[in-house]
Amino acid sequence: MTNLLISICIPAYNAAVFIEDTLQSVKNQTYINWELIVVEDGSDDGTISIVEKFDKRVDQKVVYYKNKENIGLSATRNIAAFKSKGAWIAFVDSDDIWHPNHLESLFKTARQNINCDFIHSGFNFFDEDYKQPFYEQNLSEKVLNSFPISLYTGEYRIQPSSIMVSQKLYIAVNGFDENYRSIEDLNFYFRSCEKGFKFAFTGLNTCHYRRNIKGLTSHSLNMAFYSAKAYTETLNWKDIPQKIKLTKIADLWLSTARLARSSNPVLAKEAIKKAIQHRVNIYILAFMFLIYFKIPLKKIKA
Secondary structure, X not given: OOOOOEEEEEEEXXXXXXXXXXXXXHHOOXXXXXXXXXXXEOOOOOXXXXXXXXXXXXXXXXXXXXXXXXXXXXXXXXXXXXXXXXXXXXXXXXXXXXXOOHHHHHHHHHHHOOOEEEEEOOEEEEOOOOOOEEEEOOOOHHHHHOOXXXXXXXXXXXXXXXXXXXXXXXXXXXXXXXXXXXXXXXXXXXXHHHOOOEEEEOOOOOEEEEOOOOOHHHOHHHHHHHHHHHHHOOOOOOOOOHHHHHHHHHHHHXXXXXXXXXXXXXXXXXXXXXXXXXXXXXXXXXHHHHHHHOOOHHHHHO
16 A cells, blocks of 8 residues: 545634644645645635635645535535545544644554554544643543444544545445534444444544534534434444443433423424333433423422
């Protein structure tokens, strides 16, 4: 395996505040055989001028596209990826940063694991303002050895900006599911596993994930709903014990019902029904009673 072209895909929405740092981290890569594809998702905050200036500073190919209207993260990533020319596709969000040897370590791991089509690094979280890491990922041998069950249970965590996948994998799973407005990354990982693609971990935390409190990760109900949806779609995944699947799915629909109870009673009722379809226990039944009889939680506590 020679130094194959890696296509770097950046989805951008109101990205001008942070994308310059992200682009600089791309320029700093020790692996230099890459192309960059930036797709701006309907925003108009000056991102294009930052990308154009960056294009003049590097020898590699830089391509910019703009969606006429906002179509979401999944669809925007897919536009970038399906326009890519590389044998491998690496993703980085417009506010995250790579360590200089990120691509090199991904490609080295791919060369050492020729049967793997999904390569990822570890990551750390850094503060939105101060760029100071406050969490370092540590995947233990136990967690690594219990994959994919550990991925399913949430012990094995992967950040979208840490991954590199083969064109073969991306085409086989048809990219990110555009019906997802959150948790699209986990759904992508699950479908890749279910298709039989192998994962490999570099062992290095070369992805720096920015904690942006204004981002999608702050939308708790959205995350709960799409998490429940993603896990429900894994019911036929043979590598995961049925008991683990049913428990996880029921718990996620219960969480959705709790979060939706005040703001979206219709969704809360649908969610609690789905929880009961997968598992019945006293907590789920009690919350169903609260929803259907509209009993205030304060009364119950009293």
